[in-house]
Amino acid sequence: MPAARTALDPARLTVAVERVFSLLRQGNPPNDISLTAASTLRRLEREGPRRLTELATAEGVTQPAMTQLVQRMEREGLADRAADPADGRVVLVRITRAGSELLERRRSVRAAHLAALLVDVSDDDEALIAAALPALERLAK
Amino acid sequence: MPAARTALDPARLTVAVERVFSLLRQGNPPNDISLTAASTLRRLEREGPRRLTELATAEGVTQPAMTQLVQRMEREGLADRAADPADGRVVLVRITRAGSELLERRRSVRAAHLAALLVDVSDDDEALIAAALPALERLAK
DNA sequence: CAACTTCTATAAGTACGTGATACGAATTGG
DNA sequence: CCAATTCGTATCACGTACTTATAGAAGTTG
Numbered sequence: 001m002p003a004a005r006t007a008l009d010p011a012r013l014t015v016a017v018e019r020v021f022s023l024l025r026q027g028n029p030p031n032d033i034s035l036t037a038a039s040t041l042r043r044l045e046r047e048g049p050r051r052l053t054e055l056a057t058a059e060g061v062t063q064p065a066m067t068q069l070v071q072r073m074e075r076e077g078l079a080d081r082a083a084d085p086a087d088g089r090v091v092l093v094r095i096t097r098a099g100s101e102l103l104e105r106r107r108s109v110r111a112a113h114l115a116a117l118l119v120d121v122s123d124d125d126e127a128l129i130a131a132a133l134p135a136l137e138r139l140a141k
Numbered sequence: 142m143p144a145a146r147t148a149l150d151p152a153r154l155t156v157a158v159e160r161v162f163s164l165l166r167q168g169n170p171p172n173d174i175s176l177t178a179a180s181t182l183r184r185l186e187r188e189g190p191r192r193l194t195e196l197a198t199a200e201g202v203t204q205p206a207m208t209q210l211v212q213r214m215e216r217e218g219l220a221d222r223a224a225d226p227a228d229g230r231v232v233l234v235r236i237t238r239a240g241s242e243l244l245e246r247r248r249s250v251r252a253a254h255l256a257a258l259l260v261d262v263s264d265d266d267e268a269l270i271a272a273a274l275p276a277l278e279r280l281a282k
Numbered sequence: 283c284a285a286c287t288t289c290t291a292t293a294a295g296t297a298c299g300t301g302a303t304a305c306g307a308a309t310t311g312g
Numbered sequence: 313c314c315a316a317t318t319c320g321t322a323t324c325a326c327g328t329a330c331t332t333a334t335a336g337a338a339g340t341t342g
Contacts, residue, residue: 062300068298
């Protein structure tokens with residue numbers, strides 16, 4: 001009989017992730033963009049121009065929601081649209097330079113906030129979290 | 142000179158937490174309550190009855206937002222209000238049995254979803270995450 | 283007890299999501 | 313080769329979840 005699997009309690013991890021997330025959120029700039037907007041921008045940054053419906057599916061929202069989100073992001077200069085030369089129905093959404101810069105600023109702000117929180121964390125705990133980080137990244141791949 | 146501190150990159154942790162959180166969110170029931178509603182209910186469950194403004198501050202929303210949230214939660218039977226015998230201005234918000242049951246169902250659903258995700262994670266990674274879990278809980282205390 | 287402060291509620295506006303539906307562009311079968 | 317269908321996006325009507333500004337009742341205080 002093989003050894004029992006590691007005792008990682010999904011419910012505990014779920015709650016912990018939610019609470020850390022809330023903590024991080026507290027330190028947000030006052031007029032932060034929405035979760036979906038941020039996630040969509042990050043996706044556009046990572047993967048390049050994408051279709052509306054593709055984004056909607058990937059982000060788990062409906063197509064009308066993505067249409068509206070892109071409209072707002074376009075209005076704020078964070079993204080723009082381009083026609084697909086190969087298919088006249090398609091809209092390709094792209095992140096703009098301002099969008100990338102916003103993501104960059106957002107990362108700095110959050111990093112600073114988290115760094116402040118980490119002051120109260122023991123070196124041991126910090127090391128444990130650092131050790132688990134690559135695993136968390138693979139989980140959320 | 143003491144050893145250099147562990148190299149935990151706040152920006153990386155922030156992004157990883159956001160992405161794990163998004164993953165967990167994907168597997169939500171279709172008509173899930175809002176982040177703030179869930180967090181507020183959990184707080185009421187943990188800490189017992191609380192005032193409106195106390196909840197608003199703790200959750201990082203404005204007082205009118207909390208008034209409205211409590212109204213909605215009350216309408217759905219998840220929470221109720223009681224007068225404070227010591228101060229006629231105060232409303233004490235309490236979680237109801239239905240509220241507790243909702244939290245419990247929500248935890249099961251999310252745990253099941255996360256458990257499904259963990260199938261694709263190596264034993265080593267799972268062990269690393271399990272080892273870091275108490276540290277994450279202390280961070281989010 | 284009049285003036286101030288505290289606590290909650292209301293009002294008006296915006297962002298963000300939904301389902302239903304419209305409509306032009308692409309694909310397809312007879 | 314064109315009528316029917318499917319695909320990709322937009323629009324509409326609606327509900328929720330926030331914001332700021334303000335009102336108003338209950339406590340506190342000089």
